[in-house]
Amino acid sequence: MRASDKTAPRNATRNASRQLRMYGLGLAVLVPVLAIGLAATPVSAQQSTARDRVLAPAAALLPVSLQNVTMVQEREVRLSHLFAGVTDDKNSVVDHAPLPGERRIYTASHLYALARQHGLDWRPNSPLDKVAIERASVIVPTEEIEREIRDALASQDRFEEIDVDLFNRGVRIHIPTDRPMTMRVEQLSYDARSQRFQATITAPANDPEAQSVQVTGRVYTLVDVPVLARAVLPGAVIQQSDIVWKKVRQVSLAGNIVAQPEEIIGAVTRRPLAPNRPLRTTDLKPNLLITRNDRVTIVAYTANMRLTATGIAMQNGAEGDVVQVTNTASKKTIQGRVIGPNLVEVGTRGQVALN
Incomplete structure (x- = not known):
């Protein structure tokens, strides 16, 4: 047997022992790690649950910002009037609206309390944070108040044609914009002496x-007085078509106000006159058909003839005025009525002066 053949089993045995030792070492390392992991799993779940309890309300909060000044039309104040970004499902009624024309201030502390109560993600940046709520309104015109008073007085059957003036014209009545402009007169009293x-x-x-x-x-x-229907220039002769009637306060009529149209028709204006204003006697002058020292025609009528003569006017005269004229032939002075430009009519008694 070769030496290599003898050493092969020993090497295999040595390698197997080495692998077992390495495997054992791996198990020794892996088992604690698994043990640590298994032991850590419950701790991690508890921490996650606690964290979720903290984050869940925060995630449900609605991020919003403050409004500046809000004009409300209705009778309620809602969250959206105070905070921008409020969704419809959270837009709750939080207060009654101010009275029409009035303003209410919501301070930082009040706003923060409302935000916490209704799940809004908002905190004040400063104690000076605030929101102003105004109730939209319209102011009743003074003329409308006077009209209501006038109608109420007239309904008492003690007046015919009247006008009224308020002493406290600065009074303000606010009506909500979503309400009709209606009024009621109460506790009305009148002193006839004053x-x-x-x-x-x-x-x-x-x-x-x-x-x-x-x-x-x-x-x-x-009272009714005659006034001009149009503006006129100086020297205009007033015609009947120029006259209309207007109601004016009696107390405003001075002693020289022309109250009868007969005093206006045929008169000549002395100055430019505006329409719809009472005329004074100083605004008008007679429409002179004869001027003193003018040559005039004297005329007399009988049943069968018309007699004329030449004369000299001794007075100024408008139509219908009685003036004195002197016959240039007989030098006799008689009276006659002005009937036209430089034309004077005398009665039968004056016929002798024509000869």
């Missing part, structure tokens, strides 16, 4: 959010 009234105005009428204010003012009686 022509003053006092009342309470409630608006909107029959509304649970109605506002009530007290108003005071004065009543004015209206």
